[in-house]
Amino acid sequence: MPDLPAVETNVSLRPYNSFGLPALAQRLVRVHAPEDVQRLLADPDLAAMPKFVLGGGSNIVLTRDLRALVLKVEIAGRRVLARRDDAVIVEAGAGENWHAFVAWTLEQGLPGLENLALIPGSVGAAPVQNIGAYGVELKDRFDSLDAIDLQTGAALTLDAAACRFGYRDSVFKQALAGRCLITRVRLRLPQPPTAVLGYLDLERRMADTGISHPTPRQVYDWVCEIRRAKLPDPAVIxxxxxxxxxxxxxxxxxxxxxxxxxxxxxxxxxxxxxxxxxxxxxxxxxxxxxxxxxxxxxxxxxxxxxxxxxxxxxxxxxxxxxxxxxxxxxxxxxxxxxxxxx
CATH class of the missing domain: 3.90.78.10 (UDP-N-acetylenolpyruvoylglucosamine reductase, C-terminal domain)
Known part of the structure; x- marks a missing residue:
């Protein structure tokens, strides 16, 4: 059997949560592939420990040290998976930065996620929260995801129905809370693209600029400008x-x-x-x-x-x-x- 991933002890989590709150992880493992999780679960001592999945750390408030095995998700990779008449399917590793992934899709000439630009966090955390902004939610662009069951080690694939998306909610905050580690996410970008411009802040930009049919890049730039004007940069505050x-x-x-x-x-x-x-x-x-x-x-x-x-x-x-x-x-x-x- 391949070696276990390195287990770090007493790791400061201050750099890994966007609030910058102090806390220690008793043990931490950096997950670079689904197989890393399965190897950990094959070890009786590690399998018996409580698990805590940590993505981008942008949606947690740490009030204490974590006496658990923290699984820091760092699975990388971005690719165009399929091109169909009605949609393009893109896939990203759960450890990818969400905003960087949105920017990458536009660079590939694949609009559809521009309203979700500059949302902090990782790709793997996006379905958990069913992130949304400026008239678009993740569920509107979701295709499917892969995950590992942290109790059995089984590989799972869930479609939108299985994820039970709600307003800032999903099965991962309900029945599967603490049970799964998401490894890869696939999104469905409609073809031809359909701009979502009905949100008040975007309507104001259209009125101010006189642009009634903005390009996806213009919408992306507007969303970034609006968010930066309203929200502080976690790296600063x-x-x-x-x-x-x-x-x-x-x-x-x-x-x-x-x-x-x-x-x-x-x-x-x-x-x-x-x-x-x-x-x-x-x-x-x-x-x-x-x-x-x-x-x-x-x-x-x-x-x-x-x-x-x-x-x-x-x-x-x-x-x-x-x-x-x-x-x-x-x-x-x-x-x-x-x-x-x-």
Whole structure:
């Protein structure tokens, strides 16, 4: 049997989470191929340890050291898998940087992911969260993925139905939470390409520039500009992007809130419900720019919580809970965090 991958001990996870929070991994293995996981699971001692899958670290809040075997996913590779009349199938290793992968597809002349540019994290984490931005969700472009069952070592292939995608949700946050390590992801880019331009920020760019039919590269550039203006660079200010999900309410709830706060930002959904802008709710409660300890609310976007320098995970959680209580007290809406608290 080939050698086991190297097992590192007491590894600092500060460089591997976008909040820059302090924590140690008791043991850490860098996974470069699916076979690495299967070799680990064949070792009785390592197989018996609890496992924690770590991708880009952009969707976690570390509040403690991890007394587990941390599987740091570093599986690389990008390729065009198939060209069909109605779509092109592209594949990427789970350890690839998501934004770099989006840029690569455009360089290949394959649009379809431009609305999802500059979302932090890895390709393997994208289906877990069902990432989305500017009118497009990952499920809209998803084909299938490969994974390893961390209990049995079996190789799995899941299609969109098996992934049970929801709003910032999937089977990997529900029934398969902690059970699978995603190794490769395949996406379906429609042919001919169809631009998604109905999001308010993009409509404003079209109006400001006079460009009614932007190219995929223009949409990509606009999305990058918009995100950079709103969101801090994790390399400069620790953060996990949007911290709370935008709540979805019934038409009756929306009418009630509008009656009290006519300026509330809201969007109609296809099923008749309404999505409310969580950042607006937080800002309306006066949280923008405020801090608890070293954890703060970003001055330019109330939806983003930041590490002001030496924050610990507990401070981020305390701030998030205070915001939740404040929003619930004023609007009767319970905000749900996007990142996983560990």
């Amino acid at each position: 620790g953060n996990a992007g949007s911290f709370f999900k935008n709540p979805v309410v019934t038409p009756e709830q929306c009418r009630d809130i509008i009656a009290r706060d006519p300026a509330i930002v809201h969007y109609p959904m296809a099923d008749g419900s309404f999505k409310l802008a969580a950042g607006w709710l937080i800002d309306a409660c006066g949280w923008k720019g405020k801090s608890i300890g070293q954890a703060g609310v970003y001055e330019k976007q109330a939806l983003v919580l930041v590490n002001r320098g030496q924050a610990i995970g507990g401070e981020i959680v305390t701030l998030a809970q205070a915001i939740q209580e404040s929003v619930y007290g004023r609007f009767g809406i319970r905000l749900e965090p996007e990142p996983v608290v560990v």
